[in-house]
Amino acid sequence: MLCVMGGETLWMPLALKHGGWITCAVLAVACSMSIYTSYVLARCQYYDGVKRLGSIKEVATAALGKVGGWLCFTASSLVLLATPAAYILWAAQSMNRFLIGTAGELSVAYWVIICSGVVSIPFVLTKTMKQTAITSCLAVLATFVAIVIVFSCSFVDLPTQHNTRLVVNWSQLPLALSTAALSFGGHAAQPHVEGSMHYPKSWIRVIAAALCTCLAFNLFVAVPCYFVYGDTIVGPMYDSLHSVGAGTAAAAMATAFALLAAPTFMTAFAIQAEEMLMIPTAHLPRTAEFTLRTGFRICIVACLGTLVIYVPHFINFAGLFGGLANCALIFILPVVFYLKLTGLQNKSGWELAWCALVVLFGVVGGACVAMYSILALKNDF
DSSP states (O other), X not given: OGGGSSTTGGXXXXXXXXXXXXXXXXXXXXXXXXXXXXXXXXXXXXTTXXXXXXXHHHHHHHHHHHHHHHHHHHHHHHHHHHHXXXXXXXXXXXXXXXXXXXXXXXXXXXXXXXXXXXXXXXXXXXXXXXXXXXXXXXXXXXXXXXXHHHHHHHHHHGGGOOOXXXXXXXXXXXXXXXXXXXXXXXXXXXXXXXXXXXXXXXXXXXXXXXXXXXXXXXXXXXXXXHHHHGGGOOSSGGGGOSOHHHHHHHHXXXXXXXXXXXXXXXXXXXXXXXXXXXXXXXXXXXXXHHHHHHHHHHHHHHHHHHHHHHSTTHHHHHHHHHHHHHHIIIIIHHHHHHHHHHXXXXXXXXXXXXXXXXXXXXXXXXXXXHHHXXXXXXXXX
């Protein structure tokens, strides 16, 4: 659940503002497609019935060869590193906003350094995905509290609101589609999460339940907030609340989510990279492994913090490259792997048609992400 909720949830009302009520249906379709691609990706991990493929790179290598494996590793790395970098920047900007005008006021750059240090603690101390369970649960709890605050305050503001709501907003529907396409991701980390489970055979039920829960959370926030605030919604939902205290509390919970969620994405990347660098204890003595792993992970955090500070308009660059990679990993590549590894002949016409529709959704979603990211960068420069 952590990989697909939290960061996007509080932006869902803005997606409804862009696309209208039809965005709810788009979210449901995106969720169903994400469940399907999670299912076929898991099947690809066991496609030969002999050996489990432990990462999405290994699946891509089996399906598309070494070049395809490295391209997929690049795409998954973009997602697993761009997401926590964006979370660090989000947390730094929030802390700067909380303390602006006070004795504790610092620049965003200093807050990026501080937030990077906070994130590095659980990142260095947790070796496997299973060990990220505590921070993951706390991140989900922080998101839930923020959702409850926003949901409650929206009904308090209802009597004073008389805003416009649309069934379909054709002019900005592609923007809503791009948001929906990125709302049910986490595929880059799924093989590592599945591998950390006590009962991996339950994975399909677990991921389906998780994605459906995320859909419910998204709608739980988006529907009442769009009904109340309509076309006046701005940014993350807590910025639209009339109560300053409630908005600050929700923003604080969102900041906590960002700091708690970032290590999970980074750990999923580090596991792959460390295996490639032969850092795990299977290759080295325990002391040498701990020293190298700690140094490597500190370098990852330092590099991300440096990029966030020195790359202008980093969030839009992350949205462009990370968004394109995520659309490919969610909708396109799992279907390609599945058809390549298991064949076309044993598939019904209905399943092949569904596969084509999933890929088409990913292509259109990726095109929308690219278009709006490029427009944002054009305005920045």
